[in-house]
Amino acid sequence: MDFSYTAQEEQFRMELRSWLEANLPEGWVEGTFEMPEEQAAYGQFLRDWQKQLSDGRWAAIAWPEKYGGRNATLMEEIIYHQEMVRVKAPPLVNYVGLHMVGPTLIQSGTPEQQEKYIPKILSGEEVWCQGYSEPNAGSDLAAVQTTAVKDGDKWIINGQKIWTSFAHFGDRCFLVARTSKGEKKHHGLTCFLLNMNQPGVEVRPIIQMDGEHDFNEVYLTDAIAYDSEVIGHVDDGWRVTISLLMHERTGIGAQVFSLEQQFSELVGLAQTVTEDDVPLIQNGDVRKRMLDLYIKSRGSLLNYYRNLTKQLKVGHPGVEGSMDKLFVSEVTKELFSEAISLQGQQGLLWKDDAIYGKSYWQRNYLYSFGQTIGGGTSEIQKNTIGERILGLPKDVGR
């Protein structure tokens, strides 16, 4: 066992760290973390941040140097996540473009497609969203009903997508549509690089239970994609879809590191919240519940490191990622639930009236309900663990 980092890895960390110190948005180094409230300004803020990262060649470090990356090793990607979590860097507005579409284009795109899209993905000039989920195709990814019908050199697309993150800032969509009806539902799908800025595309916001707007519904009414905007082969979209989902090598790493940080913040909360002048951390029950969370968040991190070790040895991510995803999202949910309990009645105050951290805890508590749903529900992860790790027979209906 060896938890040390090589000299080269430490050097990478220091290089990134000093770049961040010099380039983080105003207020970040001081720890104030102000982001614009208003949507358009918020979008611009995020685009500016990504541009900054891309100018420093820190936007897509795993990509080959030829495309603007750093050819980063898996460990360098891990360090990258650790450092970004440490400074609480703003989110990447073009997450889908950088982590999914870009690598897929590099792998399966034509030279023309690569030249046209990749530089703009990197700079944030074109923000991408991902058109997979449909109202009746959430966990059942292949149950796609959006259709694309060939018309000369064009495709006419009709249907509806849902849970499309950042579509309201989106310029392009990695869209899966049905191009023919086969015997099996994952046959006859095709992936398109759809232009969002056209009359046939309508984006409607979905407001989440935390009052935020990350997701959208996307209505496609005779939207148009050209032959040059098909990626891979027609009717071979399932393979492309799956490969796109596989491109994220470091998986839920960032969430695991965030959880560790959030636990430390929770300790801070329990030291701050008082009941009749006594800090809650002195309460035996509270301490016991905190230790349970400590053990679980530690366990989550250590599980991740163990899976990472395996990945370093075999060279590709394993199915164990399902365990990491399941555990980290469930523990995160527990942690924020505890944070509300700790504050007692005060935990019900919201936004400006919230007593601790400008309702950081309340917002994250509400947001955490999405974490055991998005990216594959906990139930789907359990099916995967049961079937692919324990070798149990497939669930009924599949």
Place this chain on the structure above:
Amino acid sequence: MDFSLSQEQEMFREYVRKYLTDMEQMKVARDYIDNKIEQVKTVLSELHELGCTQLNIPEQYDGMGLGKLDLVPIMEEMGRALVPGLHLETSAFAVPIIEQFGTTEQKVMYLPQIASGEASFTIAWLEPGRSYKQQGIQVKATLINETVVINGVKTQVPDVELAQYLVVPVLINDEVTVVIVDKSTSGITLRDQKGFDETRKLTEVTFDNVEIPVHQIIGPIGDGWGIIQEGLLSYNAALSSVAVGAMEHIVEMASEYAKIREQFGNPIGRFQAIKHRLADMKLDLETARSLSYYANWALETASEDRIEAICSARIFATQSFIRLSAQNIQIHGGIGFTEEIDCHLFVKRARFYENYLGSIEQYYEQAIESLNWEVSEKSIEKETILSTQ
């Protein structure tokens, strides 16, 4: 970054597993229940032949001179087959305290005996109606010239039948002191007790003017509590591994059963009620494993966070062992409730460990104290090897 056991460690595991598989895994535990002591002793001496008893003993005392992490695969395999006996008490408690606190004479006396498989140690700590806390130790010993005279009763002492020596915490001048007592010393009477984990036999040990030479005291008089605490760190790190091994067996037997047992025309493992329960069990198992690997690494490297790491591993491993052993019965249904199938043996062993050598509450308190939350945010700032700072 390499968070895994080494190839050599995994190879060692394979030897031990192969041997125990050839011995039909659980048969040795069942032999012990049936009082077939000779068969059990044969297996234990063959495990010694494989190197299990001398592994962490220094080479100058006839051992292999390996480290705490090297015990991990052995302990997992022992747990997997619920091997009866005192490997934990001997290798993970007695050896470390003799090595760390014993005199040269004591090392020469005991360590080669352990290495050769001749001697095992049990721990005679608990007293009737008392706890594993410091104030729970009330048995008194008097120092007369070069002799220690012990009077009192210790209870629920495990597997005395297989032990040559007892590690006994006593009070000398009202201070906790650890002594090693040969089981055959006169004045000791043994009374068998019934316990529901029959793979561990329990005995009440009465000391009636038991006289031992003063050189059988480990460490200075009055330092016993600190010595025990050090021993417990090794013990609990190893115990976590035993629990992991047992849980691995449980997950395997439950999954295999869920693949073959059919109801409503389908293997029950197809139903999510069962599948999800098994996925939860697997997650508990792997989390316990990660925590126990790290605990043993922290012990071996004397890492700053070793106390919270070891307590966390012990708490999670013993609690999830109880949980999984119970789930296993539910998945097996009616047959799981019978004595014929092994399920119940795991439930009973899990319960044996739950409060053995310290209660769950004590370990919670110890971990919390070590994390030092009340004072400041030390836990956040403290540089541990795993921190992302």
